[in-house]
Amino acid sequence: MSSIALTEVTKIYGGQATVDRLDLKVREAEFLAFLGPSGCGKSTTLRMIAGLAIPDGGHIRFGARDVTRLPPYQRNAGLVFQGYALFPNMTVAENVAFGLKMRKVGKPETAERVARALDLVQLGHLADRLPRQLSGGQQQRVALARAVVYNPEALLLDEPLSALDAKLRGEVRSELRRLQRRLGLTTVFVTHDQDEALAIADRIVVMSAGRIEQTGTPGEIYATPANRFVAEFLGMSNFLPGRREGPGRFRLATGELLGYGCEGARAGGHALAIRPENIRLLPGRGAEADGHSLSARIEEVVYRGSLVEYRLSLGGGTLTVHRRNADHDPAERFEPGETVTACWRAPSTILI
Amino acid sequence: MLSRLLPPGAGFRLAMGTLAVLAFLLLAGPLATVVWVSFFQGKIIAFPPEGYTLSWYAAAWEMPRFRGGLATSLWVALAATAASLAAGVPAALYLARTEFRGREAIQSVLLGPLIVPGIVAGLALYMFLIEAEILTGVQFAQTMGGLVLGHSLIALPWTVRLVTAALVGMDRQAEEAAAVMGARPLAVFFLVTLPAIRSGLVAGGLFSFVISFVDLEKSLFLVGPGTTTLPIAIINYLEWSVDPTIAAVATAQIAAISAVMIATDRVFKLTRAF
Amino acid sequence: MVEPGVQGVSDLAATLPPGPARVRRSVPGFALLPVPALVLVGIGLILPLGLIARYSLAEFDPADIALQGLTAGNYLKFFGDPFYREVLGRTLAVAAGSTAACLLLGVPAAYAISRARSARLRSALLLLAIVPLLMGNAVRALGWMVLLSERGIVNQALTGLGLADAPVRLMYTPLAVTLSLVAVLLPFMVLTLQSVFDSISPVYEDAAATMGAPPWAAFRHVFLPLAMPGLFSGSLLVFILGMNAYASPVLLGGPAFHMMAPMVYEQAVEAFNWPFASALAFVLMAATLVLTVLSSRVLQKRYGRL
Numbered sequence: 020m021s022s023i024a025l026t027e028v029t030k031i032y033g034g035q036a037t038v039d040r041l042d043l044k045v046r047e048a049e050f051l052a053f054l055g056p057s058g059c060g061k062s063t064t065l066r067m068i069a070g071l072a073i074p075d076g077g078h079i080r081f082g083a084r085d086v087t088r089l090p091p092y093q094r095n096a097g098l099v100f101q102g103y104a105l106f107p108n109m110t111v112a113e114n115v116a117f118g119l120k121m122r123k124v125g126k127p128e129t130a131e132r133v134a135r136a137l138d139l140v141q142l143g144h145l146a147d148r149l150p151r152q153l154s155g156g157q158q159q160r161v162a163l164a165r166a167v168v169y170n171p172e173a174l175l176l177d178e179p180l181s182a183l184d185a186k187l188r189g190e191v192r193s194e195l196r197r198l199q200r201r202l203g204l205t206t207v208f209v210t211h212d213q214d215e216a217l218a219i220a221d222r223i224v225v226m227s228a229g230r231i232e233q234t235g236t237p238g239e240i241y242a243t244p245a246n247r248f249v250a251e252f253l254g255m256s257n258f259l260p261g262r263r264e265g266p267g268r269f270r271l272a273t274g275e276l277l278g279y280g281c282e283g284a285r286a287g288g289h290a291l292a293i294r295p296e297n298i299r300l301l302p303g304r305g306a307e308a309d310g311h312s313l314s315a316r317i318e319e320v321v322y323r324g325s326l327v328e329y330r331l332s333l334g335g336g337t338l339t340v341h342r343r344n345a346d347h348d349p350a351e352r353f354e355p356g357e358t359v360t361a362c363w364r365a366p367s368t369i370l371i
Numbered sequence: 372m373l374s375r376l377l378p379p380g381a382g383f384r385l386a387m388g389t390l391a392v393l394a395f396l397l398l399a400g401p402l403a404t405v406v407w408v409s410f411f412q413g414k415i416i417a418f419p420p421e422g423y424t425l426s427w428y429a430a431a432w433e434m435p436r437f438r439g440g441l442a443t444s445l446w447v448a449l450a451a452t453a454a455s456l457a458a459g460v461p462a463a464l465y466l467a468r469t470e471f472r473g474r475e476a477i478q479s480v481l482l483g484p485l486i487v488p489g490i491v492a493g494l495a496l497y498m499f500l501i502e503a504e505i506l507t508g509v510q511f512a513q514t515m516g517g518l519v520l521g522h523s524l525i526a527l528p529w530t531v532r533l534v535t536a537a538l539v540g541m542d543r544q545a546e547e548a549a550a551v552m553g554a555r556p557l558a559v560f561f562l563v564t565l566p567a568i569r570s571g572l573v574a575g576g577l578f579s580f581v582i583s584f585v586d587l588e589k590s591l592f593l594v595g596p597g598t599t600t601l602p603i604a605i606i607n608y609l610e611w612s613v614d615p616t617i618a619a620v621a622t623a624q625i626a627a628i629s630a631v632m633i634a635t636d637r638v639f640k641l642t643r644a645f
Numbered sequence: 646m647v648e649p650g651v652q653g654v655s656d657l658a659a660t661l662p663p664g665p666a667r668v669r670r671s672v673p674g675f676a677l678l679p680v681p682a683l684v685l686v687g688i689g690l691i692l693p694l695g696l697i698a699r700y701s702l703a704e705f706d707p708a709d710i711a712l713q714g715l716t717a718g719n720y721l722k723f724f725g726d727p728f729y730r731e732v733l734g735r736t737l738a739v740a741a742g743s744t745a746a747c748l749l750l751g752v753p754a755a756y757a758i759s760r761a762r763s764a765r766l767r768s769a770l771l772l773l774a775i776v777p778l779l780m781g782n783a784v785r786a787l788g789w790m791v792l793l794s795e796r797g798i799v800n801q802a803l804t805g806l807g808l809a810d811a812p813v814r815l816m817y818t819p820l821a822v823t824l825s826l827v828a829v830l831l832p833f834m835v836l837t838l839q840s841v842f843d844s845i846s847p848v849y850e851d852a853a854a855t856m857g858a859p860p861w862a863a864f865r866h867v868f869l870p871l872a873m874p875g876l877f878s879g880s881l882l883v884f885i886l887g888m889n890a891y892a893s894p895v896l897l898g899g900p901a902f903h904m905m906a907p908m909v910y911e912q913a914v915e916a917f918n919w920p921f922a923s924a925l926a927f928v929l930m931a932a933t934l935v936l937t938v939l940s941s942r943v944l945q946k947r948y949g950r951l
Contacts, residue, residue, distance in 0.1 A: 380861075387757070394753065458685050461682070488889035609790065610895070
């Protein structure tokens with residue numbers, strides 16, 4: 020197991036930098052998720068770490084070893100592909116044994132290690148099946164066993180859960196996390212699914228257009244997005260346009276003065292972000308100008324099962340509010356057309 | 372040893388690359404040579420050439436057997452193309468749209484001409500035509516009719532294949548929409564189906580033409596005095612002499628077929644036919 | 646033009662939708678659509694094949710070509726005479742040798758096409774394989790005759806480089822026949838393999854590489870096993886076409902080099918021995934068919950349904 024360090028890593032496709040001077044360190048035994056929309060360079064970065072793509076600039080190190088120019092077969096990394104890429108002509112056991120065969124591990128030891136890896140993912144009983152005879156979840160676990168059986172220095176996962184149905188995904192996710200902890204694997208996980216990244220990673224790297232937008236723990240990234248991109252990409256946010264007037268003071272485009280809790284690390288200062296679940300609604304027009312409430316009119320009420328979504332119109336825009344639907348507090352139920360006061364606690368607004 | 376000097380994986384790539392280059396040389400070399408030689412000045416082909424001239428093209432054009440061969444080949448190829456489309460398109464429509472259990476059998480029969488070796492099929496048709504001649508007293512063998520029949524057969528599987536592929540690949544919902552809007556089957560076919568498979572039709576036609584034009588094995592038995600195709604004229608000439616004249620003839624054929632293929636490629640990527 | 650055999654059939658089968666196509670029964674006369682094509686094949690191929698099947702069992706009378714007698718004599722003559730057995734053996738050997746050479750060259754060529762870095766290179770290489778295929782055998786044989794003749798490029802190069810003192814006899818040798826045959830058949834191999842290779846995702850080679858397989862090992866342990874059915878069907882196709890080659894042996898083998906297809910022609914047109922020519926044609930067809938069926942049996946056993 021070793022750490023992975025990327026310095027100034029750049030990859031150019033067709034004259035454009037798909038990955039642009041990326042600096043990053045993955046700590047030993049850390050579970051790091053690359054999160055971003057498709058085409059943001061996260062998969063390319065993973066492929067460069069695996070050795071399947073050669074950087075046009077910068078360096079990649081596994082521990083102290085510079086692997087930048089090393090072909091994949093000399094890197095000793097384990098990669099789980101998006102579609103798993105299980106060899107269709109080999110049995111489960113043969114698939115798992117492949118990496119050991121390439122390392123010229125003897126037959127008895129191979130058999131023993133393959134059995135252990137398959138037990139680890141609870142597939143010992145399916146060793147002689149062909150991949151096409153397995154379910155999607157089972158195939159995923161074979162791919163995982165195949166990637167860890169030769170004790171790689173890093174485990175790389177390219178959207179490994181995207182081919183599974185929603186129900187199975189959660190299960191496999193937990194299992195993956197348990198396995199990673201147990202083996203103490205340095206893991207890089209690529210996904211475009213924010214829920215997945217939030218649920219599984221120690222740290223998340225949000226990428227867009229080949230650059231890192233923000234790095235942090237799931238809590239940090241969700242609670243204090245660095246900029247509008249991150250706030251928009253992770254979860255849902257309301258954006259109130261305006262400008263910063265001084266420390267802690269923000270003038271809305273419509274004239275009201277609001278306070279805010281914190282500033283995004285790379286804030287532009289042109290909007291306040293507030294998450295829909297952080298807004299409470301009170302009946303009637305409330306006291307104005309406390310810096311963390313606004314009067315609004317209910318335009319639409321959307322029933323969404325565990326929550327109710329209210330669409331509010333403000334003077335200059337709209338506001339989305341989510342209220343939990345658990346307790347039927349009649350005082351908190353509103354109809355379209357009602358005037359309400361939307362209020363929040365000051366720390367939950369962020370200057371973006 | 373070598374693998375230690377080269378970057379990792381280079382040995383494999385070098386070996387594969389060398390063999391691939393050799394393969395493509397083997398494919399392109401003979402054709403390039405023919406074109407080159409057709410411009411050589413000397414009547415006896417020798418390398419390097421004494422000089423270059425265009426006169427062999429004129430000489431070839433003066434030879435009735437090549438001019439006649441070209442005319443025969445063109446007419447036969449056109450007639451065979453027409454026949455293979457006329458018979459092949461309805462058959463393809465049936466194959467693509469039927470749910471009849473015997474579909475595969477019909478398909479095998481229609482693709483049969485691809486499987487039976489040309490020389491065997493040519494011999495069989497030749498003997499069959501002569502037998503028919505003996506029975507009826509009408510000449511069939513060594514006539515244009517016989518030649519066209521033989522060539523229609525080698526073109527037919529290609530038409531059926533390409534048109535069936537186009538029919539299977541087209542959007543069936545357009546046909547159904549037309550039917551729902553009140554179009555009768557014939558109107559659906561001419562207004563919706565046919566335009567949708569246009570590229571398949573053109574490709575089938577052009578392919579039939581080329582296949583017929585260059586055929587050698589099957590034609591051997593079917594040609595006769597006055598009905599000799601260009602490839603047969605070429606091979607007959609080659610049995611006696613190899614000179615720039617014949618290279619000029621061959622180059623002309625190469626140019627003509629290239630033109631047809633470029634036209635085909637415009638409407639239908641050639642690479643999809645294989 | 647040699648005819649692509651097995652590939653044609655398997656490809657069309659692949660283009661048809663699985664299961665029954667949608668119904669068209671309501672259209673009157675729909676079932677008559679394939680009739681013209683079937684009649685064409687019936688008159689032009691099936692009846693004639695029936696005729697030569699009968700003729701191959703007929704007695705030969707040089708004075709009268711009409712069909713007469715019923716005998717196995719033509720086949721007995723073929724298998725009883727060492728000369729004809731040798732022709733069959735030579736035909737098999739040339740076809741097998743050409744197939745092996747086509748594999749050796751065709752796999753890298755198809756791999757180069759299938760794994761080409763740019764789309765432009767890919768289509769250029771593909772055209773390089775398709776164009777010769779459509780030029781016909783007569784023209785390509787001419788190219789080889791020029792290349793291999795006594796004063797041809799190859800000999801000029803050999804003497805020029807000091808590798809030979811005098812021109813080497815290349816024409817009218819088995820080597821010349823095989824070489825030109827390999828060039829004739831190579832496009833079929835390359836195109837068959839290329840379409841199979843295209844269907845093998847490069848992700849398998851990537852996966853092998855991340856697990857520690859150098860290119861050669863990934864190719865041998867992962868790519869080739871996956872491509873095996875394609876290698877078999879390509880080889881089969883090339884072998885069948887090689888067995889039936891006409892232009893190459895006639896033009897580059899010379900009068901002393903006998904192979905089956907030219908012999909069919911000679912017997913029918915020059916010797917006018919229809920019964921024997923028919924028998925030869927059937928032996929040729931049977932040899933190809935038997936080998937085709939046998940090898941696809943072996944293939945299915947090893948690799949399941951193709």
